[in-house]
Amino acid sequence: MQALTTKAKTVGRKPMTFWEKLYIPVIARGMAITFGHIFKKKVTISYPEQTRPFSPVFRGVQVLNRDEQGRERCTACGLCAVACPAEAITMEAAERLPGEEDLYKEEKYAARYEINMLRCIFCGLCEEACPKDAVYLSETLVPANFNRQSFVYGKEEMLIPHPKKDPEGFAKARGEKRS
Amino acid sequence: MAEEKKLFKVTIDNITIEVEPGTTILNAARKIGGEVAPPAMCYYSTLKGSGGKCRTCLVEVAAGSTADPRPMPKLVASCRTNVMDGMIVKNITSEKALDARKGIVEFLLINHPLDCPICDQAGECYLQDLSYEHGEEGTRYEFKRRTFEKHDIGPYIQLHMTRCILCYRCVYVADQLTQKREHGILDRGDQSEIATYIHKALENDFIGNVIDVCPVGALTDKTFRFKNRVWFLKPQDAHRDCPKCSGRVTLWNRGDEVFRVTARKDQWGEVQEFICNECRFEKKKTADWVIEGPTRISRHSVISQGHYVDTVEPRETLPAVMGGRKPKLLMDINNVSEVNRPGIDLSEIQGPAHSMDFDSENIKP
Numbered sequence: 295m296q297a298l299t300t301k302a303k304t305v306g307r308k309p310m311t312f313w314e315k316l317y318i319p320v321i322a323r324g325m326a327i328t329f330g331h332i333f334k335k336k337v338t339i340s341y342p343e344q345t346r347p348f349s350p351v352f353r354g355v356q357v358l359n360r361d362e363q364g365r366e367r368c369t370a371c372g373l374c375a376v377a378c379p380a381e382a383i384t385m386e387a388a389e390r391l392p393g394e395e396d397l398y399k400e401e402k403y404a405a406r407y408e409i410n411m412l413r414c415i416f417c418g419l420c421e422e423a424c425p426k427d428a429v430y431l432s433e434t435l436v437p438a439n440f441n442r443q444s445f446v447y448g449k450e451e452m453l454i455p456h457p458k459k460d461p462e463g464f465a466k467a468r469g470e471k472r473s
Numbered sequence: 474m475a476e477e478k479k480l481f482k483v484t485i486d487n488i489t490i491e492v493e494p495g496t497t498i499l500n501a502a503r504k505i506g507g508e509v510a511p512p513a514m515c516y517y518s519t520l521k522g523s524g525g526k527c528r529t530c531l532v533e534v535a536a537g538s539t540a541d542p543r544p545m546p547k548l549v550a551s552c553r554t555n556v557m558d559g560m561i562v563k564n565i566t567s568e569k570a571l572d573a574r575k576g577i578v579e580f581l582l583i584n585h586p587l588d589c590p591i592c593d594q595a596g597e598c599y600l601q602d603l604s605y606e607h608g609e610e611g612t613r614y615e616f617k618r619r620t621f622e623k624h625d626i627g628p629y630i631q632l633h634m635t636r637c638i639l640c641y642r643c644v645y646v647a648d649q650l651t652q653k654r655e656h657g658i659l660d661r662g663d664q665s666e667i668a669t670y671i672h673k674a675l676e677n678d679f680i681g682n683v684i685d686v687c688p689v690g691a692l693t694d695k696t697f698r699f700k701n702r703v704w705f706l707k708p709q710d711a712h713r714d715c716p717k718c719s720g721r722v723t724l725w726n727r728g729d730e731v732f733r734v735t736a737r738k739d740q741w742g743e744v745q746e747f748i749c750n751e752c753r754f755e756k757k758k759t760a761d762w763v764i765e766g767p768t769r770i771s772r773h774s775v776i777s778q779g780h781y782v783d784t785v786e787p788r789e790t791l792p793a794v795m796g797g798r799k800p801k802l803l804m805d806i807n808n809v810s811e812v813n814r815p816g817i818d819l820s821e822i823q824g825p826a827h828s829m830d831f832d833s834e835n836i837k838p
Contacts (some may be wrong), residue, residue: 371590372702374777384812387699389825402591402699405831406812410805425590442804448811 353416353431356409356447357454357467361399364456366426367470370404374420374429382413383420399426409452411436411445483556485509485532486566491566498562499530503662503741510741511564511601512574514581514688516552517641518743523645524552527638529603531780533567536560536813548573571607578608583795584619585689586635594690596703596775599742600638603709621666624699626656627674628823629681629695633775634666643667643683650747667691678717681753685744696754697725697733698825704775706732713761717749723768724759728813730820731757737768757820 313319339346348354359367370387390398390404397403421430441447455463480491485502488510492501498520502510513534514522524530530552534545539559548570551562564570580702582604589595620636639658644667647654655677656669675683683692706725713720725733734753736744756762770777791800807813819826 369590370699371595372705373590375705376775377700381779384810384814386819386826386831387701388827388831389699391827394828400588401592402825405826405828408810408812410806410810443809446806446809 297315321370348422348433352433353418353421354427354434355411355436356414356420356452357430357432358404358407358449358452359390359428359430360457360464362457363396363398364458365395365399366397366453367402367426368404368407369400369402369426370407371425371427373423377419377423378414380413380415382410382415384410386410404449407449407452409447411447412442432467434467479558481556481558481560483558483560483562485562486564492556494555496556497524498532498534498554498556498560499524500550500561500562501556502532502551502564506740508565511551511570512599512606513552513741514599514603515642517645517686518741519643520642520645520649520686523640525550527581527583527640529574531570531573531577533563534560534569535563535567536640555595568834574607575609578604578664579613581638582608582612583614584635586618588636590634592633592636592690593693593698593703594636594687594809598690599688619663624668624672626669626676627676627695629750630684631693631695632667633670633691633693633696636689637667638689639665639667640688642686643692646683646686647675647677647680650679650682653677653678661826678750679747681750682736682744682747684753685738685747688742694733694735694753695824696757700732700819700826701727706776706777707780708770708776709763710737710765710768713752713756713763715749715752718752719746719748720752721746722748722762723761724764726759727820729759730818731759731762732820740771 361367372384372385375381375383375385384406385404385408386406387402389400390403414429418431424430436445454467457464481494481496482489482491483498483501484490485498485505486654488505488509490501490505490513492504498693499511499516500511501511511530513530514527516527516530528550530550533548534550535556536542537545538557540557542559553565557560581600585600589598589601593596597599619635623635624632626632641658645659655673655675657669658665658666659668660666681694684694687693693745703725706727709724709726711722711724713722721737723735723737724731725735734748734756736746736748736753739745757829767780767782769782782803792798815832822830
């Protein structure tokens with residue numbers, strides 16, 4: 295038969311020698327490798343108890359920021375939504391009423407702000423587009439869930455805790471790289 | 474036989490064109506079109522007397538005419554300078570003119586607040602375009618920007634005096650289009666401001682056109698205030714039988730809701746036909762209008778994002794593969810999303826939405 299390539303190798307079909315038939319040296323060599331790993335550093339961690347540090351450029355779930363006085367920074371300018379390549383962000387704006395100055399930083403604010411986490415690809419373009427430093431990607435993963443409905447995040451899910459009423463939660467949500 | 478008019482030959486940026494005597498440099502450049510046409514913030518071809526205020530259309534005249542080929546000593550405002558035979562004009566080929574324009578933009582932005590995220594004009598603002606093309610990135614101005622006491626000028630028009638660049642277009646509109654002008658520019662110098670004397674509502678018919686004419690966000694539609702960003706709306710040409718005006722408008726839709734009605738604009742951003750207040754502010758239902766089709770928007774405009782023209786929708790393959798069965802929709806976003814709920818019609822709210830409009834008890838079932 296004509297060989298199809300020049301790289302083909304013929305397999306040796308020689309009968310095994312006595313040493314090879316014993317198998318023991320080969321098994322011993324394999325076991326040495328196996329037990330040798332006991333003394334090596336573990337590559338895994340026990341996840342929920344231990345966590346690995348995120349990379350400084352890690353992009354997790356979005357957070358709607360507040361300023362130092364706890365007012366919402368978002369003015370519903372729509373730049374995040376227009377920058378979003380996955381078209382995951384929608385919003386509806388409203389005008390701030392007299393008396394709501396301590397709630398919202400600017401005259402106009404996002405009455406509704408939604409990110410569809412099923413669409414979000416965590417590219418971080420919303421953070422880049424935001425002129426008010428209002429939306430950023432935190433160091434938290436999106437929690438898993440069984441139903442799709444829970445992945446449409448509104449303001450309740452994304453708004454950062456109040457820096458004065460809940461400073462601990464605020465610091466935690468802001469993450470390490472920002473504080 | 475009519476006497477043949479002598480045409481003037483004028484060269485703008487090395488492009489020669491013949492125009493009628495009495496044409497301004499700006500209009501001659503607009504005849505050539507494209508980038509040769511200098512930007513204009515105050516000039517409005519349909520408004521008599523407009524122009525000469527903002528100085529953004531400054532050009533360099535390298536040769537006055539064939540009879541007197543000396544260059545003009547200073548840059549001239551092209552909207553106010555008529556062409557002469559044999560005139561040579563430099564606009565984008567002139568470093569002097571571009572540098573001057575940069576300075577003008579800086580001056581215009583000295584007192585202009587940087588509140589584009591809030592401003593309803595963002596996306597169709599000529600000052601935004603101008604500063605994007607000619608402006609500096611940062612500001613060198615270190616002093617307090619001018620601020621004004623807020624004036625309420627009625628239920629239809631929102632005045633933001635801090636954003637005004639004093640182009641006088643709205644004053645000319647009120648003068649030339651409505652029966653009686655009720656607003657004007659009060660005071661002078663740094664303090665000059667658009668206002669009514671004293672605190673009146675602008676309610677003349679056709680006064681709504683000041684919104685379209687305003688190059689910045691100083692005069693905006695109060696019925697559209699904060700409702701949506703213009704680039705998320707879908708502009709459609711539409712018309713209706715209006716006894717007062719031509720009724721040919723652009724509707725700005727979200728879904729079936731008409732959020733805003735404006736006049737149609739030409740390629741220079743000027744209104745083609747002025748429309749009346751009733752068309753603009755009161756006909757906010759699709760049923761009021763005969764829709765002609767989507768407005769063509771320049772693809773360089775942010776408004777064109779998400780609006781695809783001349784696309785062919787691919788054939789649905791799944792029903793054919795699945796024997797006529799449609800794929801099962803696991804989640805309908807309209808059932809989950811709080812945005813654009815059927816119970817809240819933003820277009821039906823007069824003026825901007827407030828927090829109580831989004832309260833659960835105010836939502837129609």
